Amino acid sequence: MSSAAARALKFVSRAALSWKPTRRPQQTLAATVSRSGVGLHSGARVTATLIPAHAGEGRYFLVDGEEEARVAAEVGNAEPRSQLCTTLRRGEGGGPRVRTVEHLLSAMEALGVDNCRVEVSGGDERDDCFIAAFPSSRIRISYGIDFPKVPAIGCRWFSTYLDANIYSSKIAPARTFCIFEEIEKMRGAGLIKGGSLENAMVCSMSGGWLNPPVRFEDEPCRHKILDLIGDFSLLAQNGNQGFPIAHIVAYKAGHALHTHFLCHLSGKITVDQEELAGQC
Numbered sequence: 001m002s003s004a005a006a007r008a009l010k011f012v013s014r015a016a017l018s019w020k021p022t023r024r025p026q027q028t029l030a031a032t033v034s035r036s037g038v039g040l041h042s043g044a045r046v047t048a049t050l051i052p053a054h055a056g057e058g059r060y061f062l063v064d065g066e067e068e069a070r071v072a073a074e075v076g077n078a079e080p081r082s083q084l085c086t087t088l089r090r091g092e093g094g095g096p097r098v099r100t101v102e103h104l105l106s107a108m109e110a111l112g113v114d115n116c117r118v119e120v121s122g123g124d125e126r127d128d129c130f131i132a133a134f135p136s137s138r139i140r141i142s143y144g145i146d147f148p149k150v151p152a153i154g155c156r157w158f159s160t161y162l163d164a165n166i167y168s169s170k171i172a173p174a175r176t177f178c179i180f181e182e183i184e185k186m187r188g189a190g191l192i193k194g195g196s197l198e199n200a201m202v203c204s205m206s207g208g209w210l211n212p213p214v215r216f217e218d219e220p221c222r223h224k225i226l227d228l229i230g231d232f233s234l235l236a237q238n239g240n241q242g243f244p245i246a247h248i249v250a251y252k253a254g255h256a257l258h259t260h261f262l263c264h265l266s267g268k269i270t271v272d273q274e275e276l277a278g279q280c
Helices: 003-010 101-108 164-171 182-188 220-233 253-268
Strands: 033-040 043-050 059-063 070-072 088-090 098-100 116-122 130-135 139-147 152-159 175-178 202-205 246-253
Touching: 003 116, 033 130, 033 175, 043 059, 070 088, 070 130, 101 246, 152 164, 152 220, 152 253, 182 202, 202 220, 220 253
Parallel strands: 059 116, 139 246, 175 202
Antiparallel strands: 033 043, 043 116, 059 070, 088 098, 130 246, 139 152
16 A cells, blocks of 8 residues: 555544444344365365354354354454455464454355354364374484463473383373363363362463472473373284384374374275374
8 A cells, every 4th residue: 555545544534434233133144054175275174163143242253162262253353464364363472363264254244144153173273283203213202282372381392212211200200181271171072070180280271280380391291292102002013012113203293193193104094094184
């Protein structure tokens, strides 16, 4: 935009424009609808589920179905430097983000869908996870985690060679952990029925660790290595060790990607497992 045009816009009176409601009854969808496809810019598999919402709720997005990751479709949440698409982000820094929302919002605005809950899963918030194996004369594991919405955990890496002594002193003491705000969702799914502050570390997005102290500053990252070793043990055959002699590098991987990688190594990949590609 030229400087002259910018100056002209600056002096346009807001009174000349109107954002007055049309006073027609607010509308929403008649029923829930879900569509999946490949993200235009991320190239990742994405699912969007549109759910009817009550009058006054407006249009908003939920990332991975979490209320804490709610992003209203409002101009105050639009990223000013987003290129090639409209990006909405709640809060600053590591807040939840949804991209390329303009086409969906265009249809809802033109067709009178005033209130709608859009649950988004997949996409570029998760497509950076990976596992790789490199030649090495000794077993080595490097693991990275990233919890941008949980500052007390944050983004960390831990790398170590592996033998019985290292495992006993540096890996085995690292406890399982969970996010406090996700507990009710997991319980509702019938999970963590035996979980407690005595057998797991619990961290709040805003309040930090609820049962300190941690045994290591990077205890969650070390526990991820513990999980990976357990999953890789599934490669064992006829009493031989399961873990390959290699340097395994993993980032934000999780059990699904662990086992998907193992299936590739063993040559036992299936069509269903191929669908896990890119998932964490």
